[in-house]
Amino acid sequence: MKFEVLLESAAGRSKRVVELEKEGATYKVSLDGQPVDADMVLAAPNAISIILNGAAFEFHMAPAAEGGYLLQTGALEFHATVCDPRVWRGRKPGAHEAEGRQRIIAPMPGKVIRLLVKTGDEVEAGQGLMVVEAMKMQNEIRSPKKGKVERLEATEGQPVNAGDTLAWVE
């Protein structure tokens, strides 16, 4: 699988292309087209240990409020946006609607107060999926694309953290 990773850190922004190819229990990894010697393990929940050409790293993963992930390692922090390969391949200039399977995340910590759709429902781009209340404000979470609600991960009345997955739209 090919991923386009957009990184932001103290060193600025950069774009890297990572290819992960399953090889038995591990992956063959290439970075920006060059094969690299990398070993990845999920060492603990939300903690990825990586040995890259002998150098050891550990990243602690958390969803970021604005989407994407926060990666923490020692004193450093990275924000990463990973493009789903299908979305990436299918991106058309000027297209407003997202493509491929979309993960719907909570933009802020709050509480799901109403579900507007059921699993399996057909939705239009921009259609409301659910209402999340945060800081006494009700926010409608909308579908980024036309498609089908593949799964709802949230239930009514459930408190959610920023970045929690609420639903998947295929």
Place this chain on the structure above:
Amino acid sequence: MFRKILIANRGEIAVRILRACREMGIPSVCVFSEVDRTSLHVRLADEAYGIGPAPSRESYLRIDRLMDVARRTRCDAIHPGYGFLAENPAFARACAEAAVTFIGPSAEAMEMMGSKTAGKQLARRCEVPTVPGTDNPIADAEEVQSLARAMGYPVVLKAIAGGGGKGMRVVPSDEAFSSCWRDASSEAFNAFGDRRVFLEKYLESPRHIEIQILADSHGRVVSLGERECSVQRRHQKVIEEAPSTIVTPELRRKMGEAAVRLARAGGYVNAGTVEFLVDASLNFYFLEVNTRLQVEHPVTEQVTGLDLVKLQIAIAAGLRLPFAWETITPRGHAMEVRLYAEDPDNNFFPCAGKILARRTAAGPGIRLDEGVYRGWTVPLEYDPLLSKLIAWGNSREEAIARLRRALDEYTISGIRTNISLFRRILAEPEFLSGDIHTTWLDQLLARPRPPAVAAARASEAAAAIAAAYWECIEATNFVDGRVPAGAPSRWKLDGRRSQLDRQP
């Protein structure tokens, strides 16, 4: 000794007290508000009772509910911890009325020493130096100026009704007096309709140094030496250490004797802290007394080898202190950092949320006092203190090296913490040479922080791979809700991991 102790607090300090009770073989009772049902102190408790909704004034500050739990569970002592009701004379009184021992000073001692003005008057009476200044407000410029000359510049003029820096002027020299006077008194008049001002000696870059005392009910009062808490952000302590880099054995003796004198005069019993400001010429001035256990007590515990909470309980039970102050010699150096759930990039705004991953610090010389665990949601309702990381070393240099090393090991993700602030402070040359004062950190934070470009570059490739790998895991987790073929079962992985964790 006590039959059972009620711990009237939450978070890390409730855990700290619970541990002391357990070591002494005394059963304890914890209390919790609705949002604290899953807090660590409740998980570790012998007995636990809900005392109401999340807001502290409806739970942890409800004297009636706490006394009710104490009565129902047949507790004969209450430890208040710090914060909440720890310095509330009404709570100490309610305990006395219910014939439950309050582990702390009497309500009278609290009233006499706890308030800033009463404490200052007591200090004057027993010849403990206070910041020189006028007791009564003065409206006459010439009178104030002659007093200022006698006191020596710089001085500070403070409006009687002042607050928030209004009607306050620092007067650097005699020449500047008349213009400063004009500004201060007119500002005071415009803001509060009162021209009168207090005159106080202005301490330039003072240090905050406090003396830990212990007093038993048999008249023995000892000083356990000093703690330096000069690294403060807006008057909140951020780093504490013992011993102080500027305190000489002579100054330590003088400050200790002053603190003991004050405690005796106030009829103080149990653990307490006398706070002082110390100027560049090593003059010390009384600030206030904290009539409770301090957040930073572990620093003193690490250098003296004493357990202050256990001593508090023993003193409250009427036991004699088993040592004299002459026998207490601080050993090595200890330093504590307070890790808060707050965002250093967003003006240290408190950040509640769920702790998704956590790797703790351990190893030589490291102590971690905390009330958090992975998977716990930090509630919004209380002080966002997560952990106190304390390092001990043979020298200050070793303590700092251990603290830095431990901060690199310690990670919490899912919520924002102020860990990066400590990494920055612990690398500052001024801090390393001990050249600090109470406004040092505020000045440091006003300077832009150099970004760690080189370090970020070095980890960039690995970060990109980690992000892609994580996306892969997240996607696979979803597709069938099961572990991908060929990968070991997650149950198995978790089982192996917990086996590993169990190794001594």
